[in-house]
Amino acid sequence: MIDYEIKILDEKDLIFVSDLRNLGIPRNVALVLVYLSNVKEASSREIEIGTGLRQPEISLAICFMDDNAWIKNHMLKANKKGRPLKVYSLCVxxxxxxxxxxxxxxxxxxxxxxxxxxxxxxxxxxx
CATH class of the missing domain: 1.20.5 (Single alpha-helices involved in coiled-coils or other helix-helix interfaces)
Structure with a gap:
């Protein structure tokens, strides 16, 4: 069994998300943005667990952030079986x-x- 750690947004992060939303940033984008600012890189599943968002909400946020060139992604081979994971990180x-x-x-x-x-x-x- 592999020991694996996923970060979850805390109260300070949620206050930051609230401040971003006051600027006009959509909720899902603000949550993903704050999450990615706290980690080096994360898969969609890690973002889902860490933010409490659903997959479609994450996809919309990722598309918006990608359109604005705020993130980069790469594929990560997982356990030699199955599809590779797409891993995201902030690039700005x-x-x-x-x-x-x-x-x-x-x-x-x-x-x-x-x-x-x-x-x-x-x-x-x-x-």
Whole structure:
């Protein structure tokens, strides 16, 4: 029997997840992001156990993170039988993720101000 250890998110991690969600990061992405920031690498099954997410939620988070080039993966041969495991790890510092959402918030803010200014112009024209 092989002794194997899987990390599980604790209370401090869940507070961090909550802070990320306040930035607009989806729950499943925030959980996977925090989990991967605490481990060197993890399989989908390890992420499932460590975060409490279901497989489809993890797949969606992984796809989103892969689209933004935040993670990398490689195949790991398991016990010479069965399919190899896909193992994921973060390839960017968390600061890059913050910068992404900071830029997104700035763009949303500028878009809102632009719409407000358009409404003001419309109202002044129709008076």
């Amino acid at each position: 510092p968390l600061e890059s993720v913050y910068a992404f959402y900071e830029k997104k918030a700035q763009q949303d803010y500028e878009e809102s101000i632009s719409k407000i200014n358009q409404l003001k112009e419309y109202l002044q024209k129709n008076r």
